[in-house]
Amino acid sequence: MTTVFCITALTTLASAVAAMSLRNLVHCVLCLTVSFIGMAMVYLQLSSQFVGFAQVMVYVGAVAILMIFALLMTRGGQELFMREWRPMHWLVGGLVSLALLAVLVGSILQSPVIQNTGPVDKVERVKDLGQSLVYEYLLPLEALALLLTVALIGAALIALPPKQYPIKPQPRENS
C-alpha cells in the first residue's frame, strides 16, 4: 500500500511541478492532467471509487479539454510570458498561493478526518453517497445545479451565432 502510494504521490507532485515549469503550455496542460489522474489514484487508494472515477471524468475528460480549447483558441499557445522578471507579479502570486495554502491547511486541520489516522476500513458505498447528497446536502446540490445551469445558458448565449454572418464577397484581386 505504501509503495503504491509513494509512487502515485511522487508522480502527482512531479507532474504538478512540471505543469508549472515547462515552457510549452500544451505540455503543461498534459502534465497537469497526469497530476489529476494521480489525485484520482489517491482517491481510489482511500477506497472511494466513485469520487476517484468522477475525478477522472470531470478533470481529465472535461477540465483538461476545456483548458486545451482555451489554449488553442487564444493566441500564442507556445509563447512564454514569464521571460522577464517582474517582482510585483511574483509578490502577488506568492501571496495568493500562501493564502490558498492557509485555507487548505486550516480546513484540513479542522476536519474530523485528521483524527482518523489508520487505514480506512469502511468501504464507501455509492448508494450512501447518493443518499447523503439527496437528503443531507440537498440545498448545496440544488444551488450547484442552478449555478451550472446558469453557466450553461450563458455559454449558449455567448455561442449564439450573429443574426447574419457578416461576410461579403471581397473584391477580387485579379479581375
Add this chain to the structure above:
Amino acid sequence: MNSAQATPSSDKAQAGPMFESKTSDQAPSLDGTERMEVSMGPHHPSTHGVFRMDVELEGETVVKLKPVFGYLHRNHEKIAEGTSYLGSMPYTDRLDYFNSMTNNWAYALSVEKLAGIEVPERAEYIRVITAELSRLQNHVCLIGFLVQDMGALGTPLMYAFRERERILDLFESLTGARMMCNYMRFGGCRCDVTPAWLRQAHQVTEAFPRFLDEFEALLSENEVLLSRSQGVGALGQDLAIAAGVTGPMLRATGVNYDLRKADAYGIYNRFNFRVPLGSHGDVFDRYMIRILEMRESIAILRQAIRDIPDGDYVHPKAKLRGFKPPMGEAYGRIEAPKGELGFYLISDGSPKPYRFKVRPPSFINLTILEDMCLGQTVADAVIILGSVDIVLGEVDR
C-alpha cells in the same frame, strides 16, 4: 507530401506559432479570431482530380476561396490547330472523359457547320441515342461522386458505376472503346448500329428507371443528405446568367435554358421531353435536377430507339482523308451533360483549323465557385465543388 504543409510556415520544433497569420494586412475579423489558410489540393481526396482550392477560413467558415487549376493543361487547342480536322476527334474524347460521345458530337457539329455537311437521319438518331446514354451515365456518376463527397463511403458511387458499366458495355460493343469512343465523324457516325445493339440499348433504357427508383430510395429522402445539401451553395439566377453558367447548374436556379430546346440542334425538336427547373439553386436542387433530367433522357431514349429509321449512318460523300473545309468560321454547340459545350473553328481552307477554341462547360461553371462557397463551411465547399460537376480534363484542357 501533405498539402496542409504547403503554406511555407517556418515551423521550428519548439518555437513559433503553429498557424502564422497570413492575413495580417486585412482588418481583424469581428469576433477577433484569426483566419487560417488551408490549401486543399491538388492532392486532396475531394477535389475530383488535380485541382486546388486556396481556402481562407474563419473558424470553419470560408471567407475567401481561390480556385487554382491548370495542373492538367495539355495544350488541347494548340494541338488541334496542328493536326487535321479528323485528327482532333480522338482528342475531344479526352476533354470530358465521361462523355466522349457528346464531345464528339459538339465537334462534329461545328465542323459540319463549317463545311456545310448534311447528316443523314439515321446518324442523327444514333447521335441522340448515344448522347442521351452518356448523359445518363454522367449524371448518375456525378451523383455518386457528390454523395461520396458527403461521406457516404462509395456505396451510391458503386451502384452508379454498376449501371454506368451497362452503358459503357453498350458503347464498347458499338464503338470498340468504353470511354474514348471516337465515334462521330463529319457527316454521321463511324459505324452503324446493329438491331441487336438497339435491342440491348432498349433493355438498358428500360432497366434504368428501376435503378433510379432504388437510387432515389437510398438518397432522396435521407435526412442526412437533405440537411447537407439543402440551402448549401445557393446560386442566384442573375449571378448564374452573368457568369455564363449553363447546364443543370443553371436550370437548378430556375432559368429555363436548355440548348436541346433553345437550339433544337440535331433532331431534338422531334422528341417529346420536358426541362426540369429548380427554384433554390442549391446543391439539393442540382442533385434533383439531374435525377429528373435522367428520367427525361430515358423518355428521349425510348422515342429515339422506337423511331430510328433505316438509311445511311454517314453521309455517303463524307471524306475521311484530305478533308478541307472552305474558308470561314463556325461555332457549334450542344447541351452536353455538364452544360453548353461549344467548339469555335476558323478555317483558312487548309486541312488544319486556323483557330480551334473550346467552350468547356465545367470550366465556366467553376468560375463562380467562390461566390457559392463564401459563408459556407469547408465541408460545404467540398460538396459545392462536387455539385458543380467538373472534369479536370475539360477544365484544364
Add this chain to the structure above:
Amino acid sequence: MIGKGILKGMMETARNLTGSFHDPERLTTVSYPEEKIPAKENARNFPFLVYDGDDWESGLRCVSCQICEKECPPQCIYIEKDTQKKADFLGKLQFQPKVFDIDVSVCMGCQICVEVCPFESIRMDRDFEYAKSDRFEGLLLHKEQLAKSNKYYHQIHPTEATETDAIREGKRQDHLAKERAKAEKLAQAKEAASKSQSKEPNKE
C-alpha cells in the same frame, strides 16, 4: 418523422447486400485474372498488322504507303520503306515496310489509322495486357510483334474480318476483271494489228 429516410436507405443497402449473393444483376464484379468478361466483338485497343498465309514476312499486307503515319493524331507510327519491291496479293509490285514501329505508350487507340488504310493491312487488336517492365523498349512494338495472321483477325473480329475479306476479294475480282479487260483490249488491239498485218496465234 425523422429517421424515415434513413431507414428507407438502409433497406435499400440491405437489399443490395442480400442481392449480391443471389442476383447476378447486382454482383457485376468479376475476379479479374482468373475470370474475364468475354470481350466485345468490336473491342479495340492497339493496332496490329494483318498478314495473309502462314509466313508473316511475305504475307504482310502493308505496302508502306505511310498514310497511317501521316494521319495518326499522336504520331506514334514510324515507317521506313524497303528498297525492294515485292508482289502483293494482286501480283502488283509494292514496297514493303523495312521498319514498322508503333509506340503503344503513345498510341491512344483511336482507330484512325485503320480507317484511313487503303490496303486493309492495319487493324485493331483487343489484347490489353501490355504491362511491361521496360516502358521505352518494351512498349515500342516492332514489325514482328505487330504482324498477326488473318486467322487471328478472324478470331477476334469475325464480322469485320469477313467484311474485309469480302472487300479484298472484290478488289481481287476487280483487278482480275481489269486484267482480263486489259488483256482483252490488248488482244483486240493485237488482233486488230495482226489483222492489218499478218495472222499470228494469240498468246495469253
Add this chain to the structure above:
Amino acid sequence: MWFEDLLIQIKSVLVLNAPEGLRPILSAMLSATPILSAFGGLFAAVTLLERKMLGRIQNRYGPNRVGPFGIFQPVADGIKMLTKEDIVPKTADHSIHFLAPLLLLLTAMLGLSVIPYGEKLVAIRFEAGIVFFFAVGGAAELAVFMAGWASRNKYALLGSLRAIAQMVSYEIPLILSSVCVLMAAGTLSLDEVAKSQSGSMLSWYIMTPWGLMGCVLFLIATLAEVNRSPFDIPEAESELIAGHMTEYSGFKYAVFFLAEFVAMFAMCALTATLFLGGYHPPLPILAFIPGPFWLFAKLMVLVLLFIWIRGTMPRLRADQLMEFAWKFMLPMAVINLISTGCWIALGRGSLGWGLSALINLAAYGALSRWLSSRPNQQKRTYRFAEGPMHAA
C-alpha cells in the same frame, strides 16, 4: 455455468501454484490476457468482416485474395502495417506523437475490464463500474487531442478539435441514456445491471419503451463517440484527409485503428450489457450455452448494424452534428429519463409501460416534427419548363 466454472478453476489452479508475491500480478494478468486476446482476435475478424460486408453492400466481393475467401487478409494487413516505415514529421512533438496512440489504446482497453462476460466473469468488479467506463472513455479525447496537436498539421489539428467537440457533446446524451437503465436497476455496477435482466428476452430493458428509446439514443451516441459513420467527421476524408491520424503511418496507424475498433467493441459490449441482457441467453432453455458466447453474439449483431449504417449514410456536417446532439439527442434523453421514472413509479407494470410509451412517442413525434420543419429538411417539388426559353 460449467464454462465459467472451468475458467475460474483453471485460473485458481494457476494462481495458487505461483509464489506468494507474484499472485496478485499473475491473477491480474490471467484476467486481462483472455479478454485482450479475444478482442484482438475479434478486431482482426471484424476488419475483414467489415470490408467483406461493405463490399457486398456495394456489390463487390471485398478482399478475396489472401487465402480462401480472403480470410488471411488481416494477417497480410498486419504484416504490411508492421513493416511499413514509421514516418514522424520533422516538426512534430515526438514524445507526444508517440504517446498518443498508446494512450488511446489504453483507454479503449480499460473499458473492457468492467464488462461482465458471465455471471462470474468480470475482470474488475467495481461498484461504480459504469462511471469507470465513462471516465476512461473521457480520457480518449485527450489522446485524440495529443495526436492532432503533436502532428503539427492543420488537418490533424482541425480533425482532433472536431473529434473532441463531438465526443464531449455526445457524452452527455450517452450518459443520460444509460442513466435510465441505472435508475431501473438501482445500481452503478455493471454486473448488477446484467443480473437484473436475467430470465427470458422479455426481461431485457430493450423490451420496455424507455429501454428501446434509450438503446437507440445510446447507439447513436456510440456512433458519434467512436467516430463511426455518419459521425466520422473527425476523419472526414473528403475534407480532412484522415483527421488526427493524418501524420501517422505504419504500426502507429494500426494502433489507432485497433484502438478505434476496441472502443467500438467496448461500447457495443456496454450496450449489450445495459439494454440487451448482457450475457443472458434470449430464452432460459438456451442457458447451456455459456454466457460469454451470448455477449459476443449480441456485440457482433451491434457491430454488424454499425457496418450496415456505415455502408448507407452520408456524413453530417460538424455544426449539424452538434445541432443534432443538442436539439434532438439531449431533449430526447431527458424525456426518456422522465418516462423511465414514470415506469418505475407506476410499479413497472403494464400501466407504466403504456405511459412510458406514450411519453416517448409524443416527445419523438414533436421533436421530429420540429426538426423536419427546419429549412434544410424540406420536401421539394419541381416544375417543368413551360413557355419560351430564356434568351441566349
